[in-house]
Amino acid sequence: MCEKFNCCTEKRLRECFGHAGGRLTGPRRAMVDFFHMEKGHFTAEEVFEKLSEKYPGIGVATVYRTLSAMADFGILKRFDFGKGKVKYELSDGHEGVRHHHHLVCSACGKILEYDDFMDEEKAFFNKIKKTLSTRYNFLIKGHSLHFYGFCQKCQKEYEKAK
Amino acid sequence: MCEKFNCCTEKRLRECFGHAGGRLTGPRRAMVDFFHMEKGHFTAEEVFEKLSEKYPGIGVATVYRTLSAMADFGILKRFDFGKGKVKYELSDGHEGVRHHHHLVCSACGKILEYDDFMDEEKAFFNKIKKTLSTRYNFLIKGHSLHFYGFCQKCQKEYEKAK
DNA sequence: ATACTATTGATAATGAATATCAATAAGAGG
DNA sequence: CCTCTTATTGATATTCATTATCAATAGTAT
Structure with missing residues (x-):
């Protein structure tokens, strides 16, 4: 429970x-x-x-x-x-869950998590958020960032297809 | 044409x-x-x-x-x-289209574009991309970033609802 | 324990996106 | 310019994720 x-x-x-x-x-x-x-x-x-x-x-x-x-x-x-x-x-904020972002494979849909740059990202986003909030009169509640491309498995097939 | x-x-x-x-x-x-x-x-x-x-x-x-x-x-x-x-x-890259990101209103769906920090963002993302690509063996083709929250119109209603 | 009513789960309905297929039109070759 | 081949179109049916409906069920206040 x-x-x-x-x-x-x-x-x-x-x-x-x-x-x-x-x-x-x-x-x-x-x-x-x-x-x-x-x-x-x-x-x-x-x-x-x-x-x-x-x-x-x-x-x-x-x-x-x-x-x-x-x-x-x-x-x-x-x-x-x-x-x-x-x-x-x-x-x-939940036990064992750290802030992270995602790498999404466009071919197979696989999703990798990474949290390698979280301190830098946090600092970066906080700065941006502050400015955007006032400049655009927008109450920012969160953000969404992900990188898309091809995972290791799907890279070869992508090269072939191209 | x-x-x-x-x-x-x-x-x-x-x-x-x-x-x-x-x-x-x-x-x-x-x-x-x-x-x-x-x-x-x-x-x-x-x-x-x-x-x-x-x-x-x-x-x-x-x-x-x-x-x-x-x-x-x-x-x-x-x-x-x-x-x-x-x-x-x-x-x-198309005529008149600059790289930009979006502010998305969770209430009404309105979308604002901004391109205020593009130089900084580009530098930041390029650095991250490089590292992630090699570290996770992931071929990065692009990224997606948006901030979500409430636009000026919807902020009052949000405050009420809360 | 009882009663009230929010929640559940089976099922129907919605709505975005895709597949089907005969009719149409792009464009290669004469 | 005309003909022929076939990729593309558009009307329609279909799929599939998500939402709405509603009688039956199960929290919870008393």
Whole structure:
């Protein structure tokens, strides 16, 4: 249960789901657990399939709904790499999750994480954010950065195709 | 016609569409023209609607196909801001198009462009790219950066909702 | 334990994007 | 300029991720 990780206390979860009488149900606890156990990024479909083993009978609709709620509240981060399916992952600040960015393979869809330059990136983005906020009158809540190209496996095929 | 802009010569277009007997057709010319006249980012649906006025009878399928081809070849840039619809815009290097990034409003979907820090950003990204390429054995072809949050109009409603 | 009602899960519906295919038109060769 | 080959078009059907519907179920306040 999430209480084991002191990043998501029951209190925090009730806050997430509980605006105006929300309930901390079995499926919701299972979803939270899932993302704390399995590290990485998953599509709704993947969550549904993997979770079905541990929590048989859960419905797709519930998975989609809960993912949305968790992402809206900030427990999950939503990614869209342009492959038609949205991916979710535990957001920064959770136990064992460091701020990171992604390398996305345009051929096979594989996603690598990196956090090599996070200090520099943070400094860089913070500076930019501050200026853009005032200059464009835009309240910045976050950013999304990823590099796309070809992973090791797909590079040869790309060279051939070209 | 695109010949007017010396960024997209007929030769270049034939190269784009013409791998192995490709043809430079009316609809394709119309699509290229469209993106050179109308600056900005458009969904396939928007291109279809706006283009239908100037080029009646064009089909949705053709629009989708041509957008894909142009993006694959590099004339267009593909964006996915996670609103379920893909957007396209003329890529850098075309007449009047400077490298830029985007501010995306999570509420109304409005997109602002900025190119305030491009020199710094370029330097920063080039440095990162170089290191990541070798360290992760990843052939980097490009990057995507955008900031999301709330535009001026939507900020008040956001404050209320919170 | 009881009652109230938010949530669930099965299923239908939506909507963007893709596949199908007969009709059309680009462009090579005569 | 005309003919022929075939890539492309556009109408339409189809796919597939995500959302809406709604009766049944299960939190939780009393």
